[in-house]
Structures are given as structure tokens and as C-alpha cells.
Amino acid sequence: xxxxxxxxxxxxxxxxxxxxxxxxxxxxxxxxxxxxxxxxxxxxxxxxxxxxxxxxxxxxxxxxxxxxxxxxxxxxxxxxxxxxxxxxxxxxxxxxxxxxxxxxxxxxxxxxxxxxxxxxxxxxxxxxxxxxxxxxxxxxxxxxxxxxxxxxxxxxxxxxxxxxxxxxxxxxxxxxxxxxxxxxxxxxxxxxxxxxxxxxxxxxxxxxxxxxxxxxxxxxxxxxxxxxxxxxxxxxxxxxxxxxxxxxxxxxxxxxxxxxxxxxxxxxxxxxxxxxxxxxxxxxxxxxxxxxxxxxxxxxxxxxxxxxxxxxxxxxxxxxxxxxxxxxxxxxxxxxxxxxxxxxxxxxxxxxxxxxxxxxxxxxxxxxxxxxxxxxxxxxxxxxxxxxxxxxxxxxxxxxxxxxxxxxxxxxxxxxxxxxxxxxxxxxx
Amino acid sequence: xxxxxxxxxxxxxxxxxxxxxxxxxxxxxxxxxxxxxxxxxxxxxxxxxxxxxxxxxxxxxxxxxxxxxxxxxxxxxxxxxxxxxxxxxxxxxxxxxxxxxxxxxxxxxxxxxxxxxxxxxxxxxxxxxxxxxxxxxxxxxxxxxxxxxxxxxxxxxxxxxxxxxxxxxxxxxxxxxxxxxxxxxxxxxxxxxxxxxxxxxxxxxxxxxxxxxxxxxxxxxxxxxxxxxxxxxxxxxxxxxxxxxxxxxxxxxxxxxxxxxxxxxxxxxxxxxxxxxxxxxxxxxxxxxxxxxxxxxxxxxxxxxxxxxxxxxxxxxxxxxxxxxxxxxxxxxxxxxxxxxxxxxxxxxxxxxxxxxxxxxxxxxxxxxxxxxxxxxxxxxxxxxxxxxxxxxxxxxxxxxxxxxxxxxxxxxxxxxxxxxxxxxxxxx
Numbered sequence: 001x002x003x004x005x006x007x008x009x010x011x012x013x014x015x016x017x018x019x020x021x022x023x024x025x026x027x028x029x030x031x032x033x034x035x036x037x038x039x040x041x042x043x044x045x046x047x048x049x050x051x052x053x054x055x056x057x058x059x060x061x062x063x064x065x066x067x068x069x070x071x072x073x074x075x076x077x078x079x080x081x082x083x084x085x086x087x088x089x090x091x092x093x094x095x096x097x098x099x100x101x102x103x104x105x106x107x108x109x110x111x112x113x114x115x116x117x118x119x120x121x122x123x124x125x126x127x128x129x130x131x132x133x134x135x136x137x138x139x140x141x142x143x144x145x146x147x148x149x150x151x152x153x154x155x156x157x158x159x160x161x162x163x164x165x166x167x168x169x170x171x172x173x174x175x176x177x178x179x180x181x182x183x184x185x186x187x188x189x190x191x192x193x194x195x196x197x198x199x200x201x202x203x204x205x206x207x208x209x210x211x212x213x214x215x216x217x218x219x220x221x222x223x224x225x226x227x228x229x230x231x232x233x234x235x236x237x238x239x240x241x242x243x244x245x246x247x248x249x250x251x252x253x254x255x256x257x258x259x260x261x262x263x264x265x266x267x268x269x270x271x272x273x274x275x276x277x278x279x280x281x282x283x284x285x286x287x288x289x290x291x292x293x294x295x296x297x298x299x300x301x302x303x304x305x306x307x308x309x310x311x312x313x314x315x316x317x318x319x320x321x322x323x324x325x326x327x328x329x330x331x332x333x334x335x336x337x338x339x340x341x342x343x344x345x346x347x348x349x350x351x352x353x354x355x356x357x358x359x360x361x362x363x364x365x366x367x368x369x370x371x372x373x374x375x376x377x378x379x380x381x382x383x384x385x386x387x388x389x390x391x392x393x394x395x396x397x398x399x400x401x402x403x404x405x406x407x408x409x410x411x412x413x414x415x416x417x418x419x420x421x422x423x424x425x426x427x428x429x
Numbered sequence: 430x431x432x433x434x435x436x437x438x439x440x441x442x443x444x445x446x447x448x449x450x451x452x453x454x455x456x457x458x459x460x461x462x463x464x465x466x467x468x469x470x471x472x473x474x475x476x477x478x479x480x481x482x483x484x485x486x487x488x489x490x491x492x493x494x495x496x497x498x499x500x501x502x503x504x505x506x507x508x509x510x511x512x513x514x515x516x517x518x519x520x521x522x523x524x525x526x527x528x529x530x531x532x533x534x535x536x537x538x539x540x541x542x543x544x545x546x547x548x549x550x551x552x553x554x555x556x557x558x559x560x561x562x563x564x565x566x567x568x569x570x571x572x573x574x575x576x577x578x579x580x581x582x583x584x585x586x587x588x589x590x591x592x593x594x595x596x597x598x599x600x601x602x603x604x605x606x607x608x609x610x611x612x613x614x615x616x617x618x619x620x621x622x623x624x625x626x627x628x629x630x631x632x633x634x635x636x637x638x639x640x641x642x643x644x645x646x647x648x649x650x651x652x653x654x655x656x657x658x659x660x661x662x663x664x665x666x667x668x669x670x671x672x673x674x675x676x677x678x679x680x681x682x683x684x685x686x687x688x689x690x691x692x693x694x695x696x697x698x699x700x701x702x703x704x705x706x707x708x709x710x711x712x713x714x715x716x717x718x719x720x721x722x723x724x725x726x727x728x729x730x731x732x733x734x735x736x737x738x739x740x741x742x743x744x745x746x747x748x749x750x751x752x753x754x755x756x757x758x759x760x761x762x763x764x765x766x767x768x769x770x771x772x773x774x775x776x777x778x779x780x781x782x783x784x785x786x787x788x789x790x791x792x793x794x795x796x797x798x799x800x801x802x803x804x805x806x807x808x809x810x811x812x813x814x815x816x817x818x819x820x821x822x823x824x825x826x827x828x829x830x831x832x833x834x835x836x837x838x839x840x841x842x843x844x845x846x847x848x849x850x851x852x853x854x855x856x857x858x
Contacts, residue, residue: 143799145762148741177758181740240854256858258760258790265858305746308737308756310820311577311610317734319746327737329606331687333574359788361687370572391739425669429685429694429858 003044007061011035011047019073022049024059025066031059032070083122089132092169092224093162094121095155096138097147097182099175099201124206125214131279132225135167144175144182149395152185153298159190159197163294169196169224173217176201176255176263179234183250184389186232187416188396189300192292193230198223199250200235203261212237212261219245219275227281229272230290231417237261238274246271249285251389251418254359267360268384268423288417301398306391308357309334315341323394324352326379327387332356332363332371339373346378351407353380353394355387360428378404380411383419393418432473436490440464440476448502451478453488454495460488461499512551518561521598521653522591523550524584525567526576526611528604528630553635554643560708561654564596573604573611578824581614582727588619588626592723598625598653602646605630605684605692608663612679613818615661616845617825618729621721622659627652628679629664632690641666641690648674648704656710658701659719660846666690667703675700678714680818680847683788696789697813697852717846730827735820737786738763744770752823753781755808756816761785761792761800768802775807780836782809782823784816789857807833809840812848822847 016022016035023032024047033049046058047067061067118134128134139158140151159170174182183199190197200220202213220235232250239262248266257263273283304323307313315338318324324345328334332354334342346352354363354374362384365371375381382390390411397410412419445451445464453460453476462478475487476496490496547563557563568587569580588599603611612628619626629649631642649664661679668691677695686692702712733752736742744767747753753774757763761783763771775781783792783803791813794800804810811819819840826839841848 143762143765143797145738145758145799146765148764175759177762178740255759255787256789258785258787258792260790260857262857263787263790302741304741305743306737306739308735308816309574310735310817311607312731312733314734314748317748319743329574330604330684333572333606335577336572336575356687358684358687358692360685361689361692363687368572370574387737388739428689428691 007045007047010061010065010067014067014069015072016067016069017073021070021073023068023070024049024061025068026059026061027064031057033057034073083118083129083134085133090168090225091133091135091166092171092221093167094118094134094136094171094173094221095158095162096136097140097144097151097155097172097174098142099144099173099177099179121217125217127214127218128221131218131221132168134221135162142175144178147175147178147182149185149300149302152182152189153300155182156186156189156296156298159186160294160296163194163197167195169198169227171217171220171224172197172199173220174199174201176203176236180254180264180386181388181392183232183234183248183253184386184392184416184418185300185396187250187418188393189296189298190232191295191297193232193288193290194292194294195290196224196227196229197232197250198235199232203237203259203263210261212242215242215277216245218279222275222279222281223247228290230288230292231272233272234264235275236264243277245275247273247275247281249287249417251393251416252386254386254388266427267386268362269420269427270424297400299399300395302395304391304395304398306387309338311335313338318342318345320345320348320350322350323398324350325382325387325391325394326352326354327357328354329357331361331367332365332374332379332381333368334374336370339377342374342379343377349404351380351394351398351404351411352378353382353390353411355382355385355390357387359386362423380408383412384423385418389418436474436476439490439494439496443496443498444501445496445498446502450499450502452497452499453478453490454497455488455490456493460486462486463502512547512558512563514562519597519654520562520564520595521600521650522596523547523563523565523600523602523650524587524591525565526569526573526580526584526601526603527571528573528602528606528608550646554646556643556647557650560647560650561597563650564591571604573607576604576607576611578614578729578731581611581618582729584611585615585618585725585727588615589723589725592623592626596624598627598656600646600649600653601626601628602649603628603630605632605665609683609693609815610817610821612661612663612677612682613815613821613845613847614729614825616679616847617822618725618727619661620724620726622661622717622719623721623723624719625653625656625658626661626679627664628661632666632688632692639690641671644671644706645674647708651704651708651710652676657719659717659721660701662701663693664704665693672706674704676702676704676710678716678846680822680845681815683815683817695856696815697791698849698856699853726829728828729824731824733820733824733827735816738767740764742767747771747774749774749777749779751779752827753779754811754816754820754823755781755783756786757783758786760790760796761794761803761808761810762797763803765799768806771803771808772806778833780809780823780827780833780840781807782811782819782840784811784814784819786816788815791852809837812841813852814847818847 036048118136198220206213234248238244272285363381401407465477547565627649635642663677667673701714792810
């Protein structure tokens with residue numbers, strides 16, 4: 001019998017349903033708590049209970065486990081706050097895509113639900129409605145590592161539709177894993193933004209005491225509703241404490257920590273600004289002001305790869321493709337053994353762009369002879385672009401220029417804040 | 430005519446040799462300075478002159494350029510300091526490998542020469558001899574991006590030979606590009622170190638006023654001569670000013686900036702310590718104390734690749750190889766579309782290890798169902814290892830265990846300080 005069915009049967013036999021208080025005894029250890037729904041984040045043989053201390057635990061159940069019903073839950077009407085429309089407040093659109101932040105948690109059962117409407121959002125983070133009116137809907141519900149060009153295109157169209165319908169700004173809750181790729185992609189795909197487009201994520205879901213979901217969403221809504229930024233930005237926790245959120249430029253931001261809440265950093269520049277706990281927006285950098293009718297320009301060449309250089313990199317491990325972003329070492333180097341392969345690719349029409357696994361700093365292939373050999377072969381220096389941003393931009397550039405020289409010109413020209421003319425000395429770790 | 434020959438002829442006609450004062454007129458701009466040797470760092474049509482202000486410039490010469498001899502250089506005997514052997518001082522070995530730091534510059538001509546002997550070193554950085562006696566020689570002279578397993582093996586053997594011959598420690602000047610790969614490799618290849626093994630690099634060559642070569646070399650010699658560290662470490666500039674150098678553990682260090690001197694950072698831990706400008710060594714972390722007879726254990730499986738995950742990653746772009754280090758997103762994710770390919774690789778006997786492009790933090794594939802699917806397929810979580818370190822360690826582990834379970838056990842066991850049991854919250858950007 002499949003494990004899930006086995007557990008469902010076991011619960012049914014004792015008449016236990018989600019929300020009921022139960023006891024689970026495993027090898028003499030007794031755990032009491034509220035039975036929570038089985039969700040996608042759990043293995044099949046796990047039941048999740050919310051303990052009295054507020055923590056959720058998952059318990060693996062087998063044939064010898066005992067489960068007892070302690071108390072039936074008395075169903076209560078789910079109270080949804082009435083969301084008033086306040087004509088004096090700006091209106092924003094929230095477009096869900098999935099990820100930790102897109103979920104809200106029923107504090108009774110600890111269950112994780114996607115927030116698909118303004119009502120759900122109000123249930124989860126009612127403070128947002130003190131700031132603005134909200135139109136909310138879900139574009140898709142995916143772990144962000146599964147997003148690709150097709151999702152970026154969907155999002156670009158949705159964002160433009162919303163902005164051109166007259167909302168002041170757009171908030172896009174997004175999984176943090178590839179948030180930086182999406183923010184870069186939207187930066188190139190959307191032109192003449194008539195309002196702020198704010199990607200926001202959470203590192204910890206809202207059922208955890210240390211969750212950053214509410215603070216980030218409030219800060220993102222603040223930027224979308226109250227700023228005149230006409231760019232794609234990411235709004236995320238600023239430091240270990242809950243003091244403020246940073247406003248990062250969409251083409252300059254990157255995730256740097258697997259679990260910390262202040263995981264996103266602006267690279268090779270200072271953040272555009274910050275949102276204080278008080279709701280005040282402080283601007284530190286320059287930005288494009290919102291104006292115009294938002295235009296979607298989402299042509300992308302999908303046949304682009306990223307290749308990480310390393311000792312012993314084999315020539316054949318740089319695949320045939322229309323675009324290659326090399327993540328080289330230092331100022332922009334790869335082992336000499338792969339030079340012939342790189343030259344061959346370029347001769348065959350591929351466009352090859354150099355970035356650095358240093359992440360910070362600027363490509364400079366003029367310092368050493370090996371770099372100059374690559375330049376002569378036609379490798380395009382990625383300036384001070386993030387490898388991830390160069391990857392997205394190469395997709396965009398290949399679809400926007402026919403001749404190789406024109407692709408090259410696009411790649412070394414600043415289009416959406418992705419290239420800084422001078423790298424600030426304070427923009428480092 | 431080849432450009433180099435053309436310029437040589439032009440110089441010969443006016444009787445100008447390296448060290449002479451010359452004037453170069455390009456389109457009415459006149460540059461006066463000392464003619465420097467043509468070196469590998471310059472293009473063929475470039476001549477380098479040292480200006481009066483001390484800076485070197487390269488000037489592209491064509492048919493219309495005028496070059497005039499101003500003054501012949503009067504040859505002076507190259508003064509080499511006599512290097513006394515002081516029996517009261519510890520002795521270190523310096524093993525050159527190439528890179529910016531391995532070169533010393535003749536301050537008269539600005540020419541860059543490899544430092545191949547203690548005399549050369551004394552000529553370049555005489556302060557080292559106040560600290561210790563020096564045995565010096567060159568193992569190879571290469572740009573570090575061209576190093577591979579074979580060079581690591583050579584180095585491991587040379588280091589062990591030196592340490593076992595009785596020197597107190599070893600300094601390895603090294604190109605910065607792949608210094609972190611080499612320091613990780615030596616950390617696994619060398620056991621029971623009887624003294625400190627110190628990799629050191631420079632971001633700026635010693636003919637530049639901002640060069641870090643001398644300070645780093647002095648700090649490295651200090652650690653090699655005066656510390657009782659029995660580990661492979663990297664000693665590099667600590668911050669923007671010249672205040673101190675950090676002592677980084679060889680398995681935890683990474684280059685983070687293409688040009689800044691404080692480019693190396695310890696990831697997921699604090700540095701072992703620092704070397705103050707005064708020469709004082711301050712210890713901040715724990716380390717293995719030097720003891721024993723140094724043993725070389727340099728078996729390595731070379732068929733290992735690093736693959737950077739990105740939106741749209743194609744299954745076929747994960748190559749067949751005995752070891753694969755995935756540089757996934759977030760806690761350790763790759764797009765679901767490549768799961769079948771990863772499973773197939775593992776079924777065919779490959780060992781696949783997950784690391785994160787976040788760089789900081791720990792892999793945790795238990796949080797989301799997609800991560801658990803990869804774990805079930807046999808993907809090994811890379812704990813809090815750097816992708817570069819996991820790559821080197823996988824080469825080493827595959828050569829040191831036959832059964833898959835044994836390779837896995839090695840990969841998740843701390844062998845050379847590469848895995849921290851707990852990640853310190855202050856060990857972040």
C-alpha cells in the first residue's frame with residue numbers, strides 16, 4: 001500500500017481530521033499537537049503536527065506507530081477581513097508566482113496555502129491594506145528553480161497589462177532561488193515603466209517565528225505604492241535584524257546565502273535605497289523615474305548556456321549553442337586548453353561572453369596576453385555584469401540583433417542599469 | 430612583417446636599448462621615459478616606457494610613429510644583497526608557480542622577472558630576510574588558470590620534500606585566479622603537516638604603487654616561519670588599506686573580486702587569524718597544530734566536472750563523467766527538467782554532489798520536496814563546502830574509495846576543515 005494511503009487510513013480509523021488534537025506514540029515517545037494537512041513539502045510517510053509551543057514537527061509513521069485522537073476541532077468560520085477600497089490610496093497589483101512568500105499560513109493548523117486573492121493577503125499580512133488598495137492574482141505557482149523564459153514572458157505581459165491599466169505599481173512575490181534571474185529578465189523585457197515593478201521573496205515561511213515574509217511584503221508594497229521608481233527592483237531584508245529592507249536594482253542583485261534573510265546583495269553598486277521599518281523610503285542611488293506607457297519587448301533567444309570554468313575544464317564540455325556565458329576566473333580567464341574550442345564556437349557563429357566567478361569587480365582581458373588572445377578570438381568582455389545578468393541579457397541581445405557586431409554592441413552597452421561606468425569602491429563585501 | 434620585428438627594427442635603427450631614455454611621438458603627443466623590455470603581458474605592437482612619475486605606459490606603435498633616443502643608459506652592476514644565513518632564524522622554502530606575485534620588477538626598467546632564487550627575492554622584498562632564511566626555487570611558471578591536477582601533484586610532492594627536509598614552513602607564491610582551488614587540493618593531498626604551507630598571491634604587480642606583492646609576501650613568510658599552523662592556508666590582504674593580512678583556511682577561501690587587493694574571503698567561517706603590519710600573528714579561529722612527518726596522498730580522479738545550474742539548463746549539458754559537482758540554486762536545487770538526467774548519471778555510476786551558487790550557507794535538500802527527490806536519487810548534499818572545494822574533494826574522494834557509499838561518506842565527512850559543523854552567523858558578507 002502506498003505510504004500516503006496507509007497514513008490516511010490510519011487517521012480515518014480513529015476519526016482524526018485536520019485541525020484535531022492528536023497524540024502520536026513512536027517508540028515510547030509521545031507527541032501531542034494539532035494535526036496539520038499533508039502538504040507538498042513533506043514526505044509521504046510523514047504526518048505534521050503543531051506542538052503547543054507553536055513549532056511544527058513532522059513525524060515518520062510506520063506500522064508500529066500509535067495514533068490517538070485527543071479532541072475534535074470545533075470548526076470555526078474562517079474570518080476574512082472586509083477589504084475596503086479607499087479612493088485616496090494608490091492601488092497596486094500583486095502577481096503571484098510561487099515560492100515561500102506566496103504562501104500564507106493558517107495559524108490554527110499551520111497549513112500553507114497560496115495567497116491567491118486580496119482577501120488571502122489581508123488574512124496573512126493585513127498591514128498592506130494600510131498602505132494601498134490591492135488587486136491580486138496568481139500567474140503560476142512554481143518553485144522558482146523551475147522557471148524559464150516562458151514564465152518571464154508571461155510575467156512581462158502581465159506586468160505591462162497591470163501598469164497600463166492604471167495601477168501605481170506591481171509586486172511580484174517570487175521564490176528566492178532564481179529571483180535575480182527573473183528581475184534581470186524583466187528589466188530587459190519591459191521598457192518605459194510607468195511604475196515600480198517590485199520582486200519580493202521570503203527565506204522563511206510565515207509559520208516560523210523568524211519569518212521575513214510579512215516585513216518584505218509590506219516593504220515591497222510600500223515601494224510599489226509610494227515610490228516613483230520606473231525600474232524593476234527586488235525588495236528584501238537588509239540585515240540580520242528586522243530594521244529595514246533594501247531596494248536592489250533588478251540587474252545588479254544576487255542571492256548570496258542559502259538560508260539567511262539578508263541573502264540578497266547589490267553587486268558592484270550601492271542599492272537604490274531602503275525601506276525603513278517606519279515605512280519611510282530612503283534613496284541612496286540614482287534610478288530612472290517612472291514615466292510613459294509600459295512596453296513589452298520580450299523576444300529572447302533560448303539557446304544560451306552558462307559554463308563555469310575550472311581546472312581541467314574539457315573543451316567538449318562547452319556545449320554548442322547560440323550563446324555561451326563563460327564564468328571564468330579573475331579578470332576573465334579560462335584554461336588555454338579550451339581556447340581552440342572557444343575559437344571554433346565563435347567561427348561557427350556562437351556569441352561568447354566572459355564573466356567572472358569572482359562575482360565582484362570588472363572583466364579586464366587586456367591585462368594578460370591570454371585574455372587578449374580571447375578578445376582577439378571574439379570573446380566579448382562582460383564588463384561588471386553579474387554572470388546571471390549577462391546570461392539573461394545575451395538571450396535578449398541575440399534576439400534583438402542579427403549581426404554579430406550588433407550583438408556585441410548591445411552586450412557592452414548599458415541598457416537596464418546592468419553595467420556601471422565606474423565601479424564604486426564601497427560596493428564590495 | 431610581424432609587428433614585433435617591425436618595432437625591434439625601429440628601435441635598432443635609432444640605437445635604443447632597454448634602459449635607455451627615449452621619446453615617442455604619436456599624433457603630436459610626445460611621451461618621454463625609460464624603454465622597458467617587451468614582455469609577455471604586452472601586445473606585439475606595444476612598447477612600454479616608464480614615465481618620470483614612475484608609471485609604466487604601453488604605446489601602440491605604427492608606421493607613422495616617431496621614436497627618438499634621448500640618452501643611453503649607463504650600465505650599472507646589478508647589486509645583489511649578500512644573503513647571510515642566520516642560524517638563529519627559522520628557514521622557509523619558497524616554491525614559485527607563476528602569477529603576478531612570482532615576478533619581481535627591476536625598478537630601473539620596470540621589467541618583470543620571475544624570482545627564481547633567494548637572491549632575486551632579496552632584490553625584490555629584502556624584508557623577508559629579517560624574518561627568516563630562505564630556500565627558493567621555481568616549480569613552474571604559469572598563469573594560474575592553466576594549472577590542473579598534475580601541477581597540484583607536483584606541488585604536493587615538492588612541499589612534502591621541503592617540510593621533511595627540516596624547513597619550518599613553505600611559501601607558495603601563486604596566481605590569484607585559481608589559488609583557492611590549489612589551496613583546497615593541497616589541503617586534501619597533504620597529511621600530518623609538520624609546518625605551515627602558505628599560498629600567497631598579488632593582485633597588482635610590484636611595479637605599481639598600489640602593489641600588494643611585498644606586503645603579502647612578508648606576511649606569508651611570517652606565517653611560514655613563525656606560526657605552528659599545520660594546515661594549508663592562504664595569506665592575503667585583509668582590507669582596502671594596508672593594515673593587515675588575513676590567514677585563510679585553504680579549504681574555505683575564495684577569490685571574490687577581479688581587481689581589489691582584499692579579494693580573498695573566508696566563507697562560512699572566520700579566518701584562522703591575521704598578520705598585523707607589525708609582524709604580529711593574531712589567531713581568531715581554531716587550527717591543527719603542526720606535527721608529524723608530512724605525508725603525500727595525491728591520488729585524484731580527474732574526470733570530474735562543475736556544472737552551473739541556470740533557467741533552461743539542458744539535461745544534455747550535464748556531461749558524462751565520474752564526478753559531477755552541481756552548482757545549484759538556493760538550498761540545493763536544479764530545474765526539475767534535468768532530474769531524469771541526474772538520475773541516469775547516478776544509475777550509470779557517476780557521483781553527483783550538490784553545492785550552491787549562493788556560495789554562503791549550507792545545502793539543505795530536506796526543506797522542499799524537489800530537494801528530497803534529488804536526495805532519493807542519490808545526490809550528495811555538499812554541506813557548507815565551497816563549490817570549488819567540493820570539486821577538488823570529489824576528485825580526491827573518488828580516488829580514495831571504491832564503493833559509492835564510501836565516496837558519499839567521505840564527501841559528507843570533514844577531512845581538512847572544509848565542512849563546518851555549525852555555520853557561524855558572523856561569517857557572511
